[in-house]
Amino acid sequence: MQFDASLPIYQQVVTDIKREIASGTVHPGDKLPSCRDLAVRYRINPNTAARVYQVLEAQGVAETRRGMGTYVRDDPQLKGTMLREMADGYTAQYVREMRGLGFERKELLKILAAWDGPEEQTKEDTGNGKGKTDA
Amino acid sequence: MQFDASLPIYQQVVTDIKREIASGTVHPGDKLPSCRDLAVRYRINPNTAARVYQVLEAQGVAETRRGMGTYVRDDPQLKGTMLREMADGYTAQYVREMRGLGFERKELLKILAAWDGPEEQTKEDTGNGKGKTDA
């Protein structure tokens, strides 16, 4: 995983773990990696990894048991709640940004329907621009 | 304007000025406020304001003439170029985020079509949650 320099690393890792829960890759009750393992996986400092778990616990996403590890909160509704929360957050931000540029919802639908931009780069895909917004 | 603590202020001001150009509030050739005026308008430090113009110049959006001020580059295509650039950037990010949550384009269209969430708060709008994503 590569980090965006304009956002704290620990926040990006927090978001990534929440994404894994929301998308069903990690489940409520699952044990998360130890601070030291997490640091290795994301190539970050163990202190930064510990901070990730402190934030997740503060947000009610994870539970920490000293000496035992950190676990995803065992709440069957957790996945659905987080999926809705994150999707709504992304959508609200997108609509806000596009409105700031002068686009109304109707135009957003047209742009998204025509969107074929950067579809997951693969090895063979040399990534020629292809078509984007023609508005 | 209020700033997001998780992003450098100068970057947020840069984006705001580019948004004004893309949406047609400010036009190519227009004179931008002086560093000191900009600092007053955004309630930031004059040094931070100067940095904003350095970034805008580096990005080819503005031209600085020492002793005279900073101007939006006088290119008739600038507005269109920036509008496309910013809209594509926002859309690409949105699609990427939602795909990470497991949503395909078809679902995005449904979510956006049903979206009525946080429409620009006005004085009368007390901001009750209203309906959001029901996925």
Place this chain on the structure above:
DNA sequence: CTTAGTGTACTATATAGATAGTTCACTAAT
């Protein structure tokens, strides 16, 4: 020339973030 307004450059201070390294406290297994 003088003045006002411009961008630029510098010193200094303060804070947040990230790193490195060490140590401690708790838990489970042996």
Place this chain on the structure above:
DNA sequence: ATTAGTGAACTATCTATATAGTACACTAAG
């Protein structure tokens, strides 16, 4: 009791950001 693995708590250093304040160089207008 010992050991290994866990989170937590420190000290220290470094960088980026933002602030305050001062000074300088250039431009146009008087």
